[in-house]
Amino acid sequence: MRTRSPLLALAVAALAVMPLAACAPTVPLEAAPEANSVACAEISVRLPQTIGELDRRTTNAQATAAWGEPTAVIYRCGLPDLGPSDLPCFDVDGVDWLLDESDAPQYVFTTYGRNPTTEVIVDITYIAGADAVRAISGAVAATPAEARCLAATDVFGGGTVAPETE
Numbered sequence: 001m002r003t004r005s006p007l008l009a010l011a012v013a014a015l016a017v018m019p020l021a022a023c024a025p026t027v028p029l030e031a032a033p034e035a036n037s038v039a040c041a042e043i044s045v046r047l048p049q050t051i052g053e054l055d056r057r058t059t060n061a062q063a064t065a066a067w068g069e070p071t072a073v074i075y076r077c078g079l080p081d082l083g084p085s086d087l088p089c090f091d092v093d094g095v096d097w098l099l100d101e102s103d104a105p106q107y108v109f110t111t112y113g114r115n116p117t118t119e120v121i122v123d124i125t126y127i128a129g130a131d132a133v134r135a136i137s138g139a140v141a142a143t144p145a146e147a148r149c150l151a152a153t154d155v156f157g158g159g160t161v162a163p164e165t166e
Helices: 006-023 038-044 129-140
Strands: 054-057 064-067 073-079 089-092 095-103 106-111 117-123
Touching (some): 038 073, 038 129, 089 129, 095 129, 106 129
Antiparallel strands (some): 054 064, 064 073, 089 095, 095 106, 106 117
């Protein structure tokens, strides 16, 4: 009776997994300038494995994440502070988010008043922006707010405000 070598068994197992990996390739992203901060690590380890029906995918950059096939939600941590802005500001579960709709259907949500700054890009063709941001806000809340938007609208309830520090 012949036995298979451990290397042959490993090669067969690798080949069996390869077609699965090809279904959802690594999402290429660029790390933000402060992606190596401890706060980004604290947020990253708290990110959900799914957002709605979208599964988390592998990315190639530190402090990034992506969900969906095709990619519908992208998260990046460690961006420079935006400072005061004319963009609408919304409070989602205690985290203030600025909303930029200029590249619709891809909406860019950026935290306000937290260091480091976090960005979430949502393709609203696949998931509502509020649902994606709500799923990530709990992780972002791991970092303390240093400033808040003045009269931020609660959970996408409407209205436009200019963020200011308290």
